Amino acid sequence: MSGLNPLQVSQFMLMSLGTRMYSYHCDRVPRNSAVLVVSNHRSVMDALLLMNAIERPIRFACHHYMGQVPVMREVVTQLGCFPLESDKHRQASFFHQAIELLKSRQVVGIFPEGTLPMVQPPQPPEIGAFHRGFAHLALKAPIEELAVLPVAIAPQTETINAAIPLKVLSFFDPAEPLFDQEGWHPLVLYQNVNMMVGHPIWITPSQRADYQGRFAKKAVVELVDRVQTEIKTLLDQGCP
Numbered sequence: 622m623s624g625l626n627p628l629q630v631s632q633f634m635l636m637s638l639g640t641r642m643y644s645y646h647c648d649r650v651p652r653n654s655a656v657l658v659v660s661n662h663r664s665v666m667d668a669l670l671l672m673n674a675i676e677r678p679i680r681f682a683c684h685h686y687m688g689q690v691p692v693m694r695e696v697v698t699q700l701g702c703f704p705l706e707s708d709k710h711r712q713a714s715f716f717h718q719a720i721e722l723l724k725s726r727q728v729v730g731i732f733p734e735g736t737l738p739m740v741q742p743p744q745p746p747e748i749g750a751f752h753r754g755f756a757h758l759a760l761k762a763p764i765e766e767l768a769v770l771p772v773a774i775a776p777q778t779e780t781i782n783a784a785i786p787l788k789v790l791s792f793f794d795p796a797e798p799l800f801d802q803e804g805w806h807p808l809v810l811y812q813n814v815n816m817m818v819g820h821p822i823w824i825t826p827s828q829r830a831d832y833q834g835r836f837a838k839k840a841v842v843e844l845v846d847r848v849q850t851e852i853k854t855l856l857d858q859g860c861p
Contacts, residue, residue: 625699627672627699628676631670634669640670640814641814643814644673645815646819647818649770649819649820651768651770655726655767656729656769657729657730657755657770658679658728658729658731658772659772660852661748662739663739663776667732668730670774670816671774671816674818677728678728680730681701681729682718684797712754716757716758719731720763723762733752733753733754733849734750735752740787742781745776746775746856753845756840756845760837764824767824768823769822769848770818771820771822772816772852773817775855775858776813776814778811778812779809779814780810781810782810783806786805787799787801787802790806815859819851820851822844
């Protein structure tokens with residue numbers, strides 16, 4: 622698969638897995654601008670599905686350990702993901718890499734629920750609290766045309782299997798407390814899934830102006846709440 626771009630790799634992998642994907646509202650996807658895709662996250666398949674749903678390659682920020690584990694490292698590389706640095710440098714690495722990609726009008730993907738739903742998958746259509754990093758990125762990135770695009774991954778049928786002992790992953794990323802426990806990392810595989818594309822949220826000059834001083838937190842909270850509410854609404858529509 623070395624000669625394929627990330628979108629082609631994702632199409633090949635989904636076809637190999639036999640997953641049936643149904644996309645809705647794809648006309649909402651911006652085609653010629655920088656886009657920050659924000660989605661719920663329960664499965665290693667999520668990056669594949671999002672690329673196929675919006676029909677654009679997406680550069681995903683992924684957990685540090687995914688760039689360390691053999692086989693997984695090769696997969697995320699093929700998909701164009703950029704694993705974050707170790708815990709000490711994670712935030713600075715994330716902002717630097719993501720802003721450079723957005724400046725070149727690429728699509729960056731973020732799963733703001735973090736690692737928890739991968740280790741302890743919630744039942745659809747439930748989602749966890751969103752971390753605020755994506756909102757800080759959207760509001761501080763020096764880009765004139767930038768859209769935040771909420772997308773909901775709404776599984777219809779799936780299986781959940783045991784993938785790898787959590788203690789093994791702790792060897793690759795000892796800074797992640799979720800790996801310092803007994804049990805197995807689950808592997809969620811979708812057989813049928815609805816991909817629900819939300820309305821793009823264009824970052825305006827006034828929003829960036831509000832991202833200053835004592836008003837910055839309010840601007841971030843409003844954007845996070847708006848995106849999370851949109852994704853939860855789409856999940857309620859797309860889940861059985």
